[in-house]
Amino acid sequence: MDLTFILTIFVIGLIGSLLSGMLGIGGAIINYPMLLYIPVLLGFVGFNAYEVSGIVAVQVFFATLSGVYAYRKGGHLNKNLILTMGVSILFGSFIGGYGSRFLSEEGINLVYGILAVIAAVMMFIPKKGIDDSGREEVSFSKGLAASLTFIVGLGAGIVGAGGAFLLVPIMLVVLKIPTRMTIATSLAVTFVSSIGATVGKLTTGQVPLVPAIVMVVASLIASPLGAAIGKKVNTKLLQGILAVLILITTIKIWLDILS
Numbered sequence: 001m002d003l004t005f006i007l008t009i010f011v012i013g014l015i016g017s018l019l020s021g022m023l024g025i026g027g028a029i030i031n032y033p034m035l036l037y038i039p040v041l042l043g044f045v046g047f048n049a050y051e052v053s054g055i056v057a058v059q060v061f062f063a064t065l066s067g068v069y070a071y072r073k074g075g076h077l078n079k080n081l082i083l084t085m086g087v088s089i090l091f092g093s094f095i096g097g098y099g100s101r102f103l104s105e106e107g108i109n110l111v112y113g114i115l116a117v118i119a120a121v122m123m124f125i126p127k128k129g130i131d132d133s134g135r136e137e138v139s140f141s142k143g144l145a146a147s148l149t150f151i152v153g154l155g156a157g158i159v160g161a162g163g164a165f166l167l168v169p170i171m172l173v174v175l176k177i178p179t180r181m182t183i184a185t186s187l188a189v190t191f192v193s194s195i196g197a198t199v200g201k202l203t204t205g206q207v208p209l210v211p212a213i214v215m216v217v218a219s220l221i222a223s224p225l226g227a228a229i230g231k232k233v234n235t236k237l238l239q240g241i242l243a244v245l246i247l248i249t250t251i252k253i254w255l256d257i258l259s
Helices: 003-023 028-041 049-070 079-102 105-123 142-159 164-174 179-203 209-230 235-258
Strands: none
Touching (some): 003 209, 003 235, 028 164, 028 235, 049 105, 049 179, 049 209, 079 164, 105 142, 105 164, 105 235, 142 164, 164 235
């Protein structure tokens, strides 16, 4: 495998994982389109949608694990929310990851595009007052949280994502969880989700080994760095960055689906 190609994959992994730790996402919303399009634009033989979703699943697993470790102190990890959402999304992501082999490449891209649209719309809904209350005052509906995360897990497992690009808007807009708690807790839930997605992709032979290892190394380096940055950045800015990233990705995916 060409060294330049490996370096390209490594840089993609660094960018996605840095944003992962910073914004509480697994990095799939960034890495999926970059892996799909950048190697081809640079003249390399590109990955197909199955391979991209497999690589991303493994990368998300390690990026979120590193991010959670970086957030382990500070009181931002909500254990009740992690347990409620984690169990539900684990089942959903495993079913989605295993069942993705029955979909065409166009079908996988379509699922990704639909999820991205939903996430983009939710990120632009006003989130007034969610950061005004203390961590001890946070409450949520366990039934609503569990049902929504199961649905997220199904779709996220199909595209090899951890589902954080949907979990973050749900936690902010629907469950009204404060931003920094959302970022830290989302990483933990996404880590649980990525277990099911990763197992599903590995058992169906959808993970190219060398590119996946390169992405993992990048994740272990960049995700803790991103978490450190995220702790210091204004919460409104963090929400804005994520909203813009999701919107750009959504537009690009749908332009390709419709072309």
